[in-house]
Amino acid sequence: MNVNNDNRPFDWKNDIIFRVQQRNKLQCFCYQDLINSHNRLFDQANALKSENIQLEIQLERLRKEGPEGHKSVDGNADVRTATNEQLLVLEQKLLARQEELTEIHKKRGENAQMIVDLKNALSEKDKLITVKDKVLTENITLIASLKAEIQMYETNHQRLQDQYQLLQDEHQALQLTASKLEEKLRKTQDENMELVERLKRYKFKDAEKMNQENENFIRKRNEKMQKELEDAAKDMRGLSPDSFRDCGPISFSPNAIPTKHYLHFDAHDGEVNAVKWSPVDRLFATGGADRKVKLWDISKGSIESKGLLVGSSAGVMSVDFDSTGTSIVAASNDLASRVWTVNDQRLRTEKSLNLCQIFQENFANALMSNNTYCYGLTIRTSD
Amino acid sequence: MATETEDTAPTKPAENKCEEADEPGSPTDKEKQLSRKSKSNITLFFHATGNTPILKKRKMIVEATRKIAYVSSFLRRYLRLTAAESLFLYINQAFSPSLDQTIENLFECFGTDGVLNVHYSTSQAWG
Amino acid sequence: MATDREVLRDLWDGKLPVCFVLNDEEVCDLQTPEAFYLMVPRLSYFPLVWDKVRKHFIKHVHADHHDMEMWLDYNGTPLKWHYPIGLLFDLYAYDTQLPWTLTVHFEKFPENILLHCGSREVVESHFMSTLKEADALKHKGQVMNTMQKRDHNQLWLGLQNDKFDQFWSVNKKLMDTSSTDGEFKHIPFRIYCSDEGPFIQKLVKPFTEDSQPKLLQNLIEEIFPDTCKQVCVITHGIELSLDVPLQWMSEHMSYPDNFLHLCIVSNTS
Numbered sequence: 001m002n003v004n005n006d007n008r009p010f011d012w013k014n015d016i017i018f019r020v021q022q023r024n025k026l027q028c029f030c031y032q033d034l035i036n037s038h039n040r041l042f043d044q045a046n047a048l049k050s051e052n053i054q055l056e057i058q059l060e061r062l063r064k065e066g067p068e069g070h071k072s073v074d075g076n077a078d079v080r081t082a083t084n085e086q087l088l089v090l091e092q093k094l095l096a097r098q099e100e101l102t103e104i105h106k107k108r109g110e111n112a113q114m115i116v117d118l119k120n121a122l123s124e125k126d127k128l129i130t131v132k133d134k135v136l137t138e139n140i141t142l143i144a145s146l147k148a149e150i151q152m153y154e155t156n157h158q159r160l161q162d163q164y165q166l167l168q169d170e171h172q173a174l175q176l177t178a179s180k181l182e183e184k185l186r187k188t189q190d191e192n193m194e195l196v197e198r199l200k201r202y203k204f205k206d207a208e209k210m211n212q213e214n215e216n217f218i219r220k221r222n223e224k225m226q227k228e229l230e231d232a233a234k235d236m237r238g239l240s241p242d243s244f245r246d247c248g249p250i251s252f253s254p255n256a257i258p259t260k261h262y263l264h265f266d267a268h269d270g271e272v273n274a275v276k277w278s279p280v281d282r283l284f285a286t287g288g289a290d291r292k293v294k295l296w297d298i299s300k301g302s303i304e305s306k307g308l309l310v311g312s313s314a315g316v317m318s319v320d321f322d323s324t325g326t327s328i329v330a331a332s333n334d335l336a337s338r339v340w341t342v343n344d345q346r347l348r349t350e351k352s353l354n355l356c357q358i359f360q361e362n363f364a365n366a367l368m369s370n371n372t373y374c375y376g377l378t379i380r381t382s383d
Numbered sequence: 384m385a386t387e388t389e390d391t392a393p394t395k396p397a398e399n400k401c402e403e404a405d406e407p408g409s410p411t412d413k414e415k416q417l418s419r420k421s422k423s424n425i426t427l428f429f430h431a432t433g434n435t436p437i438l439k440k441r442k443m444i445v446e447a448t449r450k451i452a453y454v455s456s457f458l459r460r461y462l463r464l465t466a467a468e469s470l471f472l473y474i475n476q477a478f479s480p481s482l483d484q485t486i487e488n489l490f491e492c493f494g495t496d497g498v499l500n501v502h503y504s505t506s507q508a509w510g
Numbered sequence: 511m512a513t514d515r516e517v518l519r520d521l522w523d524g525k526l527p528v529c530f531v532l533n534d535e536e537v538c539d540l541q542t543p544e545a546f547y548l549m550v551p552r553l554s555y556f557p558l559v560w561d562k563v564r565k566h567f568i569k570h571v572h573a574d575h576h577d578m579e580m581w582l583d584y585n586g587t588p589l590k591w592h593y594p595i596g597l598l599f600d601l602y603a604y605d606t607q608l609p610w611t612l613t614v615h616f617e618k619f620p621e622n623i624l625l626h627c628g629s630r631e632v633v634e635s636h637f638m639s640t641l642k643e644a645d646a647l648k649h650k651g652q653v654m655n656t657m658q659k660r661d662h663n664q665l666w667l668g669l670q671n672d673k674f675d676q677f678w679s680v681n682k683k684l685m686d687t688s689s690t691d692g693e694f695k696h697i698p699f700r701i702y703c704s705d706e707g708p709f710i711q712k713l714v715k716p717f718t719e720d721s722q723p724k725l726l727q728n729l730i731e732e733i734f735p736d737t738c739k740q741v742c743v744i745t746h747g748i749e750l751s752l753d754v755p756l757q758w759m760s761e762h763m764s765y766p767d768n769f770l771h772l773c774i775v776s777n778t779s
Contacts, residue, residue: 012754016763017513019748020520027608027747028549031527035547035609042544450708452625477651478642479635481592482625488711492647492696 265303267294274318278342280325285309287316293330295342307345311338423447425490425499427454432473432504436462442498447487451480458503473502517762521746522674524552526599527609530560530582532567536575536617543570547609551672552596552746553766556582556589557633558670567614575616581624582612588620591627592636597771600744601702604775634666637767641665644698644768645684647713648760653684669766677766684768685761693717697760699770701733709771716757726759727752730774744773 268288277284282299283306293316295306314334321328327348331337339348424444431437438461445454451472459470474480474493490499530546537543546566550559564580582589589598589612603610619626627633645654661680668677687693693716700709714732717723730741730752743750745763750772764770 012751013513013517013758015751016748016754017517017520020517020524020746023747024520024524027527028523028525031609032525032549035527035549038547042546474643475646475651477646477654478639480643481636481640483590483592483708484711485708488709491712 263298263303267296268292270315273316274330276319276321276328278321278325279323283325283342285319285321285328285330287319287330289315291315291332293319293328293340295328295345307342309338309340309345309347311340311347311350312336425486425494426497427486428498428500429458430500430502432502433506435503435505438462445486447485447490449486450482451484451486451489452482454486454501455482462505464505468505471504471507473504474499476502514762518678519674521763522551522553522677524596524746525549526552526595529609529611530563530567530614531611532570532614533617536571536615538572539570543567545611550595552594552599554595554669554672555593555633555637556591556595556598557627557630559595563614567616571616578616579619579626579628581615581619583615584610584612588623590624591633592625594765594767594771596746597702597765597773600747600771600773604744604747604773630670637666637669638662640767640769641684644764647696647698648684648694648768649689650695653686657683665766681766681768685764687757687761693757694760697729697756697770698764698768699729699756699760699772702771702773714756716755716760723755723757725752726750726754726756729756742775744775745771 267286268290270289272286272288274287275284281297283295283297285293285295287293291310291312291314293309293312295309297304297306309328309330312330312332312334313336314332316330316332318331319328321342325342327339327341329337329339336350338350340346341348423446425447427443427445429438429441429443438458443454443457455470455472458464458472462470464470472479474489480489486499493499526549528548528550530548532543534542543566546563548559548563550556560580560582567580568576581591584598584602587602589602593601599610642651642654645651657680661683664676664680667673668675668680695715696713697716699714700711702709710733712733714729715724718728726743730743734741743752750759760770
């Protein structure tokens with residue numbers, strides 16, 4: 001490694017290469033093989049060493065075994081062989097025994113295992129039994145409570161049945177009395193019917209009597225009038241103008257009989273059953289078969305409808321005002337009479353009467369009314 | 384062989400360890416002044432990385448001839464790290480310096496603005 | 511370019527014969543165990559190669575120390591596992607007679623000097639961190655960040671299994687300068703002075719302000735402005751002439767961690 005002091009520009013590279021190669025030659029190649037071979041030898045030496053050690057160990061072992069082997073060789077051989085054979089047999093026996101023993105041990109182990117298993121199973125079963133016992137006692141108590149409940153319900157049921165029986169008996173008794181009473185009711189009803197019939201009959205007789213009496217009365221009056229007329233006709237010759245004057249109002253003046261109608265109008269759809277003047281105003285009321293009562297005003301010289309009073313459900317047979325002219329009453333074939341007020345024309349009261357009463361009223365009205373004008377329509381009684 | 388004797392005596396100047404740093408006068412001047420033999424000081428600036436706790440004193444003035452091992456052991460003591468815990472120092476956020484590298488060399492090569500930035504972490508951060 | 515690749519390949523193939531010896535005080539057998547010889551790649555790290563060594567010596571130490579971390583020293587100097595093996599050799603044993611004899615220790619771990627190395631994952635994370643640091647210097651970390659996890663793994667596996675092609679198929683992306691006009695932002699380098707403290711690392715651009723490529727000479731002047739003495743720069747076991755351009759050096763003579771590890775030996779001659 002000489003220092004080369006060349007300054008030429010490309011020399012340094014070659015110089016370096018040269019030096020490196022020189023270095024490698026010196027340091028590597030000289031030693032490479034040497035060291036490699038040394039290492040090889042080293043490894044071999046190591047291997048041999050370890051082999052050596054192993055051999056030594058083997059030798060040692062063999063040496064130990066040696067004396068034993070030597071012993072068996074010398075001495076009285078036959079006895080030895082015999083004893084050896086015996087020994088062998090005994091050993092074999094021993095071996096067999098030992099095997100048996102191990103087997104027995106094994107079996108014992110197995111049995112112990114089995115016992116342990118069984119014990120475990122037993123304890124498990126015991127546990128199960130205790131559990132079941134518990135469940136059983138629980139169930140028993142449950143059953144007892146249920147039985148008590150059943151008992152309770154049964155007594156309840158019994159009591160209720162008794163009550164039911166009692167109630168049924170009562171019911172029967174009540175039914176009996178009820179049927180008895182019903183029978184009584186029917187009887188009384190029948191009686192009632194009979195009585196009503198009788199009453200009707202009496203009333204009818206009464207009416208007939210009354211008619212007869214009426215007829216009689218009319219006939220008597222007519223007779224009387226005829227007689228008077230006859231008398232008058234007899235007295236005609238001696239009759240003074242004074243007497244004539246006295247008799248004047250009694251006789252029928254042609255003026256007194258209305259021959260000509262003042263007004264004419266259609267009041268009802270059907271027959272007119274009743275008319276009545278109001279006691280205060282120039283008003284009158286009519287009642288017709290069309291179930292209506294009508295108010296009329298003639299104060300202006302012509303007919304004027306003042307109102308229509310409805311409410312009757314059958315033909316109106318008779319009407320009348322009260323003395324002040326504020327209310328109006330109408331009797332109807334529907335077995336009822338009704339009162340209206342004139343001013344507001346509203347139904348005030350309604351009263352059912354039986355047929356006889358209506359008839360009487362009508363009849364009385366017909367008789368009592370002074371200002372009744374009949375034009376071809378007669379008041380009729382009906383039942 | 385004399386190099387090694389320098390290593391064996393890190394306990395010698397233990398009295399003047401580290402002080403709170405004042406901004407070094409003008410780092411470029413200093414850099415020029417620095418010769419190998421001078422006992423001038425170099426400011427280190429520590430940056431915590433990862434989950435490592437941040438130091439209260441982030442600056443530290445160290446003699447230029449000190450080795451990184453000294454800084455490392457100082458930081459270990461400061462952070463109360465046990466021997467089992469590891470501490471990684473990084474220069475330039477790129478490589479961890481060899482523990483026997485001197486502060487001077489690192490400052491010469493990687494110092495900026497008059498300080499040498501050292502990142503430290505208890506877990507591996509870069510490479 | 512074939513020669514450039516040759517450089518890469520030759521550098522990659524660099525190996526050192528190492529003789530591991532167990533520390534006498536820790537031997538608990540009657541006889542001292544035999545030394546263990548191994549060819550170790552210069553670009554690798556000790557924890558990646560010393561499994562066999564450990565297996566060999568563990569049998570001979572006291573059972574209490576079986577779980578202890580193994581460490582190495584050379585002439586009483588503990589060796590840092592996180593330095594590439596070639597660097598350690600250049601740094602401490604450049605002039606020694608090969609093979610390089612190292613003492614294996616299980617006890618008295620020098621806590622103040624060495625970092626702990628529990629497993630290969632620790633080495634991997636250190637290696638990747640250093641790669642990232644280098645990339646941060648070269649490309650502001652952009653190339654490394656755009657790489658996928660798979661690429662990172664490939665880099666590591668390539669180094670671990672001594673697979674040149676596997677490693678360089680990814681590493682060439684890190685050495686790529688096409689996006690930055692054929693130069694790195696800064697040259698990732700570490701200068702080790704055997705008589706000084708720890709290594710020196712500074713921002714150095716590969717070109718001067720008037721676009722002239724910087725040479726190794728310029729770098730030395732930049733780092734040691736006040737020393738006029740002749741220095742001798744050693745890396746990969748060779749002395750470098752001072753007129754090598756930095757950019758080329760960084761691209762071709764970096765260790766797998768993408769750093770130029772340069773040892774300065776005072777040249778008194």
